[in-house]
Amino acid sequence: MDNHQLELARQLCRDGHLFYCTCRTLVTTLQTSDFSTLKPFPPGQPEKFAAFLDKVIGI
Numbered sequence: 001m002d003n004h005q006l007e008l009a010r011q012l013c014r015d016g017h018l019f020y021c022t023c024r025t026l027v028t029t030l031q032t033s034d035f036s037t038l039k040p041f042p043p044g045q046p047e048k049f050a051a052f053l054d055k056v057i058g059i
Contacts, residue, residue, distance in 0.1 A: 032040050 009020040021029035033054040053059075 015039070 006020075009018065013016045013020050016037070018038065019029055019033045019035075
C-alpha cells in the first residue's frame with residue numbers, strides 16, 4: 001500500500017498550504033521555510049457532503 005498521509009502532505013505542500021519534512025530534514029525545514037507564504041486552507045462546506053450522503057443513501 002501507498003503512504004496516503006505522505007501523498008496528502010506532498011499535495012498540500014505543492015498547493016502552498018503547508019511545509020512537510022522528515023525527522024532528518026526537520027531542522028533545515030524550520031530554519032529555511034517562510035511561513036508567511038502559506039495559503040490559508042479554504043473553509044469546509046459540510047452541507048455539500050451532507051447532500052451527497054443523502055443522495056447516496058436515498059434520503
